[in-house]
Amino acid sequence: MPTATLKDQAATLREPRFATFFTGHVVSRLGDAPVPVAFALAAYQISHSAAGLTWVLLSLWAARFLLVATGGRLADRHDRVRVMICADVLRLVAQGTLAVVVISPLQLQSWHLCLSAALYGAGTALYNPAQIGLIPELVPEDRLQRANGLLSLVADVSFLLGPVLAGVLMGTAGFSWILGLDVLSFAVNLICLLRLARLHTPARRTAPARTPPTPTGTPAEPHPTGTPDTRFRAGFAIMARYPWFSFGMALWFVVSLGIGLTAVAGPVIAVDSLGGTGAWSVLATCLAIGSLLGSLAVMSTSKQHPWKAASVVVTLGAVLQFVALTLRDQLPTAVLGAAFALCALTTAACGIVWDTAYQSEIPERYISRLGSVDNFVNAAGVPVGMLLGGLFADHYDTVFLGISVVLVVLCVPAARLAGSGRKTAV
Numbered sequence: 001m002p003t004a005t006l007k008d009q010a011a012t013l014r015e016p017r018f019a020t021f022f023t024g025h026v027v028s029r030l031g032d033a034p035v036p037v038a039f040a041l042a043a044y045q046i047s048h049s050a051a052g053l054t055w056v057l058l059s060l061w062a063a064r065f066l067l068v069a070t071g072g073r074l075a076d077r078h079d080r081v082r083v084m085i086c087a088d089v090l091r092l093v094a095q096g097t098l099a100v101v102v103i104s105p106l107q108l109q110s111w112h113l114c115l116s117a118a119l120y121g122a123g124t125a126l127y128n129p130a131q132i133g134l135i136p137e138l139v140p141e142d143r144l145q146r147a148n149g150l151l152s153l154v155a156d157v158s159f160l161l162g163p164v165l166a167g168v169l170m171g172t173a174g175f176s177w178i179l180g181l182d183v184l185s186f187a188v189n190l191i192c193l194l195r196l197a198r199l200h201t202p203a204r205r206t207a208p209a210r211t212p213p214t215p216t217g218t219p220a221e222p223h224p225t226g227t228p229d230t231r232f233r234a235g236f237a238i239m240a241r242y243p244w245f246s247f248g249m250a251l252w253f254v255v256s257l258g259i260g261l262t263a264v265a266g267p268v269i270a271v272d273s274l275g276g277t278g279a280w281s282v283l284a285t286c287l288a289i290g291s292l293l294g295s296l297a298v299m300s301t302s303k304q305h306p307w308k309a310a311s312v313v314v315t316l317g318a319v320l321q322f323v324a325l326t327l328r329d330q331l332p333t334a335v336l337g338a339a340f341a342l343c344a345l346t347t348a349a350c351g352i353v354w355d356t357a358y359q360s361e362i363p364e365r366y367i368s369r370l371g372s373v374d375n376f377v378n379a380a381g382v383p384v385g386m387l388l389g390g391l392f393a394d395h396y397d398t399v400f401l402g403i404s405v406v407l408v409v410l411c412v413p414a415a416r417l418a419g420s421g422r423k424t425a426v
Contacts (some may be wrong), residue, residue: 012146017199018138024192026154028088029078031185033158036094037166038178043113054108059114063121064379068129072372075130076365080198084134085190087127093184094119099179125375132371136359142304145356146341149299152352156292226373238366239373244307244417245358249374251311251410252354255347258318258403265325265396268389273328274336282333283340290341294348307357308418310350315411317346357418 013019043052075083098116102108139147169178239246270280298305324331324339362370392399 004267005393012139012143012150015139015143017196018135018147020192020196020199021134021138022150024189024196025151026418027192028185028189029154029158030161032184033162034166034169034178035162035182037163039113039117041108041166041170042108042175045066046108046110046113051195052113055110056113056117059119059151061130061379061383063118064125065376067122067125068372068376068379070119071375072128072129073367074126075133075368075372079197080130080134080137080368082131083195084127084195085193087130088190088193089123089188090126091120091123092183092190094123095179095186096183099183100175102176102179117214120362125279125372128375129368129372132359133368134373136364136367141360144359145304145352146299148352148355148359149295150251152295152348153292153299156288156295156348160288160292201356238323238362238370242362244414245362245370247410247414247417248307248311248332248354248358251407251414252374253377254403254410255314255318256378256381257388258322258407259347259391259398260382260387261403262321262325262385263382264386264389265393265399268393269325269396270329274333279333282337286337286341287344291348292343294350295352296347297345297351298352304356305353306339306418308415310357311411311414312352314350315407317350318407319404326397326400 010094013022039056043056046052071087090419091238094116103110136144137149147289156358166178169181239249266283267280270276270278270283274280321339324336328336358370358374359367388399
């Protein structure tokens with residue numbers, strides 16, 4: 001990474017408010033890293049079937065879907081740091097209570113894991129939209145992309161370390177220690193958030209005196225009561241004022257759908273066409289490495305990349321992966337791995353550009369609600385893709401072609417409309 005870029009990153013981390021938040025975020029993500037794999041292993045050990053893991057995952061995602069609207073609404077109406085503190089208390093209680101059950105004489109049962117997962121999912125649904133809206137308040141706009149790059153890098157590292165940490169800790173210390181470390185990491189993050197609450201002075205928060213004009217310059221209709229509509233469904237009405245955001249969301253939904261499809265189709269194809277599970281391990285590793293490189297690529301430059309170009313790049317990366325999967329019988333595994341790595345690289349890098357674009361261009365008082373819509377749409381795409389992977393196992397090539405066509409069709413308006421409206425003063 002160039003010296004000038006390292007200095008830029010150091011300058012971002014010298015921002016007291018962002019540095020305080022980032023410290024807690026790093027500790028919390030590292031504590032979370034082994035939890036998904038550990039939960040999967042624990043659920044299987046208890047139920048001795050895949051059904052146990054299925055119920056745990058359903059509990060987690062159902063809670064996130066049910067409360068994602070509430071998360072965006074609360075974050076736009078109240079102090080975002082306080083919302084994050086309450087959310088982390090909920091997640092700490094979820095993991096801490098389960099840890100007590102694990103070390104107690106009580107027999108650990110599947111419903112204990114499901115309840116903990118549901119509470120954890122609820123906390124995440126409240127935490128994520130608030131974090132999305134908070135980042136623009138902690139750093140100047142010219143450092144927003146670097147800040148998002150740092151957060152993406154932490155996510156990539158925790159994703160890489162998670163399975164390794166889970167395997168080592170489950171085989172040595174046990175499940176209770178993983179839960180205990182996660183609780184400790186939440187406690188550290190809470191301390192940082194409490195300190196941030198004392199330091200926090202919003203960088204760009206302003207009173208909602210009037211409704212902003214649309215990107216075309218036409219004033220939007222004010223809310224009948226004279227105050228902004230803070231309901232979650234109002235987020236979709238706000239999207240109508242920003243067509244570039246709407247088409248971007250549609251594009252990301254299909255990209256997420258492709259991620260879910262690959263998660264199911266990849267192992268099946270590896271076993272049937274590439275020689276076994278070892279091939280899928282190689283491809284999954286390529287995905288993780290590509291994602292990490294994508295975050296590093298964006299961080300290696302001080303230039304804020306436009307979403308117009310990024311929408312094309314992420315489309316090309318996804319389409320290339322599907323083309324490689326379609327031609328799997330004619331391509332060596334190494335080429336498939338390169339296509340997987342490139343797709344993950346473009347998805348990670350363009351995801352940072354997307355976050356920075358709407359954090360910069362959407363009026364501040366709407367960011368968390370649109371952030372919750374962003375979380376909702378992307379989270380919905382993955383299970384829908386997994387469902388497609390299960391239903392059309394005999395017709396993967398047709399599904400790959402169909403998704404590729406939809407991506408290209410959506411990419412055209414997404415790229416044409418990008419940058420058509422800048423953030424308006426309120």
